[in-house]
Amino acid sequence: xxxxxxxxxxxxxxxxxxxxxxxxxxxxxxxxxxxxxxxxxxxxxxxxxxxxxxxxxxxxxxxxxxxxxxxxxxxxxxxxxxxxxxxxxxxxxxxxxxxxxxxxxxxxxxxxxxxxxxxxxxxxxxxxxxxxxxxxxxxxxxxxxxxxxxxxxxxxxxxxxxxxxxxxxxxxxxxxxxxxxxxxxxxxxxxxxxxxxxxxxxxxxxxxxxxxxxxxxxxxxxxxxxxxxxxxxxxxxxxxxxxxxxxxxxxxxxxxxxxxxxxxxxxxxxxxxxxxxxxxxxxxxxxxxxxxxxxxxxxxxxxxxxxxxxxxxxxxxxxxxxxxxxxxxxxxxxxxxxxxxxxxxxxxxxxxxxxxxxxxxxxxxxxxxxxxxxxxxxxxxxxxxxxxxxxxxxxxxxxxxxxxxxxxxxxxxxxxxxxxxxxxxxxxxxxxxxxxxxxxxxxxxxxxxxxxxxxxxxxxxxxxxxxxxxxxxxxxxxxxxxxxxxxxxxxxxxxxxxxxxxxxxxxxxxxxxxxxxxxxxxxxxxxxxxxxxxxxxxxxxxxxxxxxxxxxxxxxxxxxxxxxxxxxxxxxxxxxxxxxxxxxxxxxxxxxxxxx
Amino acid sequence: xxxxxxxxxxxxxxxxxxxxxxxxxxxxxxxxxxxxxxxxxxxxxxxxxxxxxxxxxxxxxxxxxxxxxxxxxxxxxxxxxxxxxxxxxxxxxxxxxxxxxxxxxxxxxxxxxxxxxxxxxxxxxxxxxxxxxxxxxxxxxxxxxxxxxxxxxxxxxxxxxxxxxxxxxxxxxxxxxxxxxxxxxxxxxxxxxxxxxxxxxxxxxxxxxxxxxxxxxxxxxxxxxxxxxxxxxxxxxxxxxxxxxxxxxxx
Ligand SMILES: Nc1ncnc2c1ncn2[C@@H]1O[C@H](COP(=O)(O)OP(=O)(O)O)[C@@H](O)[C@H]1O
Ligand SMILES: [Mg+2]
Numbered sequence: 001x002x003x004x005x006x007x008x009x010x011x012x013x014x015x016x017x018x019x020x021x022x023x024x025x026x027x028x029x030x031x032x033x034x035x036x037x038x039x040x041x042x043x044x045x046x047x048x049x050x051x052x053x054x055x056x057x058x059x060x061x062x063x064x065x066x067x068x069x070x071x072x073x074x075x076x077x078x079x080x081x082x083x084x085x086x087x088x089x090x091x092x093x094x095x096x097x098x099x100x101x102x103x104x105x106x107x108x109x110x111x112x113x114x115x116x117x118x119x120x121x122x123x124x125x126x127x128x129x130x131x132x133x134x135x136x137x138x139x140x141x142x143x144x145x146x147x148x149x150x151x152x153x154x155x156x157x158x159x160x161x162x163x164x165x166x167x168x169x170x171x172x173x174x175x176x177x178x179x180x181x182x183x184x185x186x187x188x189x190x191x192x193x194x195x196x197x198x199x200x201x202x203x204x205x206x207x208x209x210x211x212x213x214x215x216x217x218x219x220x221x222x223x224x225x226x227x228x229x230x231x232x233x234x235x236x237x238x239x240x241x242x243x244x245x246x247x248x249x250x251x252x253x254x255x256x257x258x259x260x261x262x263x264x265x266x267x268x269x270x271x272x273x274x275x276x277x278x279x280x281x282x283x284x285x286x287x288x289x290x291x292x293x294x295x296x297x298x299x300x301x302x303x304x305x306x307x308x309x310x311x312x313x314x315x316x317x318x319x320x321x322x323x324x325x326x327x328x329x330x331x332x333x334x335x336x337x338x339x340x341x342x343x344x345x346x347x348x349x350x351x352x353x354x355x356x357x358x359x360x361x362x363x364x365x366x367x368x369x370x371x372x373x374x375x376x377x378x379x380x381x382x383x384x385x386x387x388x389x390x391x392x393x394x395x396x397x398x399x400x401x402x403x404x405x406x407x408x409x410x411x412x413x414x415x416x417x418x419x420x421x422x423x424x425x426x427x428x429x430x431x432x433x434x435x436x437x438x439x440x441x442x443x444x445x446x447x448x449x450x451x452x453x454x455x456x457x458x459x460x461x462x463x464x465x466x467x468x469x470x471x472x473x474x475x476x477x478x479x480x481x482x483x484x485x486x487x488x489x490x491x492x493x494x495x496x497x498x499x500x501x502x503x504x505x506x507x508x509x510x511x512x513x514x515x516x517x518x519x520x521x522x523x524x525x526x527x528x529x530x531x532x533x534x535x536x537x538x539x540x541x542x543x544x545x546x547x548x549x550x551x552x553x554x555x556x557x558x559x560x561x562x563x564x565x566x567x568x569x570x571x572x573x574x575x576x577x578x579x580x581x582x583x584x585x586x587x588x589x590x591x592x593x594x595x596x
Numbered sequence: 597x598x599x600x601x602x603x604x605x606x607x608x609x610x611x612x613x614x615x616x617x618x619x620x621x622x623x624x625x626x627x628x629x630x631x632x633x634x635x636x637x638x639x640x641x642x643x644x645x646x647x648x649x650x651x652x653x654x655x656x657x658x659x660x661x662x663x664x665x666x667x668x669x670x671x672x673x674x675x676x677x678x679x680x681x682x683x684x685x686x687x688x689x690x691x692x693x694x695x696x697x698x699x700x701x702x703x704x705x706x707x708x709x710x711x712x713x714x715x716x717x718x719x720x721x722x723x724x725x726x727x728x729x730x731x732x733x734x735x736x737x738x739x740x741x742x743x744x745x746x747x748x749x750x751x752x753x754x755x756x757x758x759x760x761x762x763x764x765x766x767x768x769x770x771x772x773x774x775x776x777x778x779x780x781x782x783x784x785x786x787x788x789x790x791x792x793x794x795x796x797x798x799x800x801x802x803x804x805x806x807x808x809x810x811x812x813x814x815x816x817x818x819x820x821x822x823x824x825x826x827x828x829x830x831x832x833x834x835x836x837x838x839x840x841x842x843x844x845x846x847x
Contacts, residue, residue: 262716267703268696275698515694518655519755520683521711522676 003103019503019589020078021115026496027071028119028160029126030489034064035152036127037482046143046478059229060486063293064493065159070286071497072112072160076167078504079111080174087175097176104175105168112164119160120153134484138305139440140477203246210239219554229555233289240544241285248277248284248540265521265529272512272533276505283501284541287494291545294490296552299564299571301483303556304476306567309437312469314378317366319443320464321400321430322450330429332446336439338431340366346410347423353405354421357412360385367393385412399463400430403456406463436465491575495582498541502534502586506593513594526595531587538583546572599667600628601762601795602652607661609647609818621647622658623818629763632793634785636809638800638838644818645799646767652797653688653765654678666762683708687756687764691771694752695740701727702736705754712759726754729791730784746777750784757788764788766798770805782808803842807835814841 037043038057087100128147135142214236217228224231252274255261261270273280318340322329333341342363346355364382371377383391389412397410413421433439443466451457462470513526521529556564607625612618621644629635639645650656652663654670663670665685673681688694695704705723714722727733730750740748749769756764766785770778786808789796798809806812808831814822824841826834 259716262710262719263713264711267710268699268707271696271698271703512696512698515696516707517679518682518688518694519708519711520679520681522679524676525679525711 017082017111020075020082020500021111023496023500024072024075024112024115025119025122026492027068027075028116028156029123030493030496031064031068031159032120032123032152032156033127033130033489034060034486035155036123036147036149037485039151039155040144040146040149042144043142043146043478059233063233067286067290067493067497068159069163070283071493071500072163072167074283074497074500074504076108076171078500079108080171081504081507083107084175101172101176104171108168108171109164112167113161116157116160116164120156123156124148124153130485130488131481134481138477138480138484139473140481141474142477142481145481200246200250203242207239207242207246210235210242212239214239215551215554218552221555232552236292236548237285237289240288240548241281244281244284244288244540244544245277248281249274252277265516265525266532268516269529269533269536272509272529273536279505280501280537283497284537284544287498288541288544288548290490290494290497291541292548292552294487294494295545295571295575296487296549297483297490298487298575299483299549299553299568300556301480301485301487302571303564303567304480304483308469308472308476311472312436312465314368314370315468316396316399316463316465317368317380318396318400318430318432318464319436319439319466320446320450320462321428322446323402323428323454324426325429329446329449332442332449333429333431336431336433336442336446339434341429341431343427343429345425345427347418347421347425348405348408349423351408352411353401353408354411354413354418354423355385356418357385357414360388360412364388365397367391367396369393388412399467401428401463402454403461403463404454406461430464432465436469440466440469487571487575491578495579498538499582499586499589502537503589503593506590509594523595527591530590530594534583534587534590538579538586542579598630601631601633601666602629602797603662603664604628604652605662607648607651607663608659609644609651609656610659621818622651625661625815625818625820627813627820629795629797631762632789632795634789634796634798634808634810636798636800636806636812637815638803638806638812638842639815641801643815645801645815648815649765649767649797649799653686654682655688683711684759685762687759687761689749689752689756689764689766689769691768695748695755697740700737700739701732701743701751701754704740704751705736705758708755708759722758723754726757729788730754730757744777745773746780749773749777749781753781753784753788757792757794760792760794762795764794764796766796768800768802769798770800770802778805803835803838806838807831812838 038061044057083104087104090100091097124147131142131145131147134140135145214232214234217224217232217235221228252270256267256270261267319336319338322333325333342365344355344359344363346353348354361384364384365388366380366382367388368378368380371379388394388397389410394410398408399406401408401410433443436443447457447462447466461467513530516526516529550565553564553568604625604627607622608620609622610618610620625648637645637648647656651658651671654673658671661671668681670681695701696707699707702723705727706719709719709722710716723736724733727736730753732747732750732754735743735747735751740751743751752769753764770781773781782805785796785798788794798805800806807826810826812824812826813820814824822841824834824837829837
C-alpha cells in the first residue's frame with residue numbers, strides 16, 4: 001500500500017526525477033571518463049613525457065572524489081526536498097517509521113545505482129566519442145587509449161554505490177528522526193545577513209594569505225615539486241571559501257543600499273541570495289576551483305596544440321626534401337604549390353655528401369635561427385655556401401637528406417673538385433608550402449610516396465618542417481588530449497554541480513513566485529528575477545575561476561616552451577560559450593519548475 | 597444609490613475539463629459591493645467560498661459571467677494588464693500569511709511599490725505610515741519567522757494596503773490565529789475600513805469574524821442563498837442573529 005503511495009509521488013514528479021536522474025548519470029559518466037584515463041597506467045606512461053603525470057592524475061582523482069561527494073550530497077538534498085512532504089504525510093496518516101525508512105533507503109539506492117550503471121555506459125560512449133573527435137580534429141597519435149577500461153568501471157561503481165549507501169542512511173535518519181509536522185513545513189530558515197566587521201576582516205586577510213600561498217606555490221613548482229600542487233589545491237579552495245564568505249554578505253548589503261537595488265524585484269533577488277549565503281559559499285568556492293581546473297586544462301591542452309606548428313616552423317624553413325623525385329612525386333610537390341623551392345645536385349659517400357658550392361651561391365639555403373628559446377622567436381636567413389658551411393644550423397640541410405644520411409655532413413666543393421668524384425650524381429629537391437598546417441594531408445601523401453623508396457622514413461626520420469611537426473605532435477598528443485578531455489569533463493561536472501545546487505532550491509522558491517504573482521509582479525519581472533539570481537551564482541565563481549587560471553598557468557611555464565598565456569582568448573571563448581549554454585539550460589529548467 | 601465598486605453577474609465555475617469528471621462549484625452568483633462597504637461571505641466548508649473569492653480577486657478565471665471593479669471588467673485581464681491591476685487596484689490577505697520569509701517586514705510591505713518602480717524616497721514614508729496605522733512600526737526590521745501569527749497578518753495587511761487599493765480581499769485571514777489575535781485583526785479591519793474608506797470582502801466560515809461585517813452573503817452549494825444586514829445593531833446582537841440564521845440556513 002505504502003509502496004503504491006510512494007510510486008504515485010514518484011509519478012507526479014517524474015519531471016523533477018528526470019532532472020535528478022540525468023544529473024546523476026552525467027556525474028557518474030564524467031567520473032568514469034576521468035577514471036578511464038587515470039587508471040590506464042599504460043596510456044599515461046606511453047603518452048606523456050612528463051613523469052609527474054601519474055601523480056597529477058592521482059591528485060585529480062582525489063579531488064574529483066571529493067567533488068563527487070559534494071555533488072551527491074546536493075543531488076540527495078534535492079531528492080530529499082522533493083520527498084519530505086510526501087513522507088511527512090505518510091507519517092501523519094500513521095505509517096510506521098520502520099516501513100518508511102525502508103522505502104527511503106530503497107528509493108535512494110534504486111535511483112543511485114541505476115543512474116550509475118547508465119552513467120558508466122554513457123561514460124564509455126562519451127569517452128569513445130570525445131576521444132575520436134579529439135584525435136581526428138587535432139590529428140593526434142595516442143597509444144593504448146581505450147574507451148572501455150574495467151578498473152575504471154569498477155572504481156566508479158564502488159564509489160557511487162558506497163556514496164549512495166551513505167546517502168540512503170542519511171535520508172533514513174533525517175526523515176525518521178524529524179517529526180512529521182516539521183517535514184511538512186520544512187522551509188529553510190533565513191540567515192539574517194549581518195555585518196561582523198572584525199570577523200569578516202579576519203576572513204578576508206586569511207583568505208588573501210591562503211590564496212597568495214597557493215598562487216606562489218603554483219608559480220614555484222620547480223622548487224616545490226609535487227607538494228606544490230597539493231599545497232595549492234588546499235590553500236586556494238580554503239582561501240576562496242573565506243573570501244566568498246566575507247565578501248558575499250557585504251556585497252549583497254551594499255547592492256541593496258543602491259537605488260538600483262530597490263527597483264522592481266532586485267531587492268527580492270538580493271534577499272534571496274543573502275538568504276542562501278551559507279548554503280552557497282561552500283558550493284561557490286568548489287565551483288570556482290572546478291572552473292579553474294576545467295578552463296586551465298583546456299587552455300593548457302590548446303596551448304600544446306598551438307605549440308606544435310610553432311616548434312615545427314622554428315626547426316626548418318623547408319617542409320621536406322626529396323631525393324631523385326620521380327614523376328608522381330614531382331606532381332605531388334607541384335600540387336602543394338610550394339612558395340619556396342630549390343634543387344641541388346650532389347654526390348655522396350660514407351663520410352660526406354658533396355654539393356656544388358656554386359649552386360648554393362645561386363640559390364641560397366634558408367635556415368631558421370632561434371632568437372630566444374623560451375619564446376620560440378626565430379627569424380629566417382638565406383645563406384650562401386661559405387656562410388652555410390660554417391653555420392651551426394647546417395643540420396637543417398642534413399635533415400632534408402635521405403633517412404640514412406641524416407647524420408652525414410654536407411661539404412661544398414668547387415666545380416672541378418666535384419667533377420673528379422667518382423660517385424653517381426643525385427638530386428635533392430627541397431620546398432616549403434605557404435602554410436604547413438593547411439597542407440598536412442598533401443604532405444602526408446608525399447611522405448607515403450617517399451617511403452616506398454626510403455624505408456627509414458617509417459621510423460620517423462622524415463626531416464624538415466613536416467618531420468618536426470610529426471615528432472612534436474607525437475610528443476604532445478597525449479598531453480593535449482588529456483588537457484582537453486579533462487577540461488570538458490571538469491566543465492560538465494562543475495556545471496552540473498551548480499545546476500543541482502540551484503535547482504534544489506527551486507522547490508522552495510515556487511511558493512515565493514506564486515506570491516509575487518499575486519502581488520502583481522509581471523511574468524517578465526519574475527523571469528528576470530530568476531535570471532539575475534542564477535546569473536550571479538554563475539558569474540561569481542566564473543570570475544574567481546578565471547583569476548585562478550591566470551595564476552595557475554604559471555605551473556606550465558615549466559612544461560611549455562611557448563608562453564602558456566599566448567592565444568589564451570580562444571579556450572576562454574570556447575569555455576565561455578559552453579558555460580553560457582549551461583546557464584541557459586539552468587534558467588530554463590528553473591522557469592519550468594518555479595513559474596508553471 | 598451610488599455606483600457600486602464591484603459588480604458580480606451570473607458567475608459560474610465548473611472544475612474539470614469537458615469529458616472528464618466535472619464539478620460545478622459556482623452556479624450563478626450575482627451581487628454588488630458599494631464603495632467603502634465591509635461585506636462578508638459565509639458558508640460551510642466546501643460551499644465554494646474560496647472559489648468565489650479567487651474569481652473576484654483575479655486569481656482564477658470563471659467559466660462564465662463577469663466581474664467588474666471600478667466599472668472595469670476583470671475576468672479577461674491577461675499578462676501585464678493583470679499584473680498591473682493586481683498591484684494597483686486590489687490587495688489580498690490569506691490564511692497562510694502571504695509573506696516572503698527571505699525579506700524583512702519592511703521589504704515585504706514595500707514590495708508592491710518597488711514592483712512599480714516607485715522611487716525609494718517615497719517608499720519609506722509610505723511604509724512607515726501604514727505600519728504605524730497597523731501598529732507594527734517597531735517590527736519593520738524583523739523577518740517573518742521572528743513575528744507572531746497576528747503580527748504576520750498585520751504585515752500582510754500593510755502590504756495589501758500600501759498601494760491604496762479599491763478593494764481588499766481576505767480568505768479566512770483569522771483562520772490560523774488565536775482568538776485574541778483574531779479579534780485584534782478584525783478590529784483593525786473595521787478601523788481601516790472606516791479610516792481609509794477601503795471596501796473589504798471577507799470570506800469566512802466563522803460567525804464571530806462575520807459579525808464584524810456590515811452585510812453578510814450566505815453561500816450554499818455554489819449559490820447565494822440569503823443576505824443579512826447589520827444595520828444599527830450592536831455586534832453582539834448581529835452575532836446572535838448570524839447564529840440563529842445559520843441554524844435555519846444550513847438545514
Ligand atoms: N481546483 C479544483 N478542482 C476541482 N474541484 C475543486 C477545485 N477547487 C475547489 N474544488 C471543489 O469546489 C468546491 C468548493 O471549494 P472551495 O471553494 O475551496 O470551498 P470553501 O472555500 O467554501 O471551503 C469543493 O467541493 C471543492 O472540492
Ligand atoms: Mg476555503
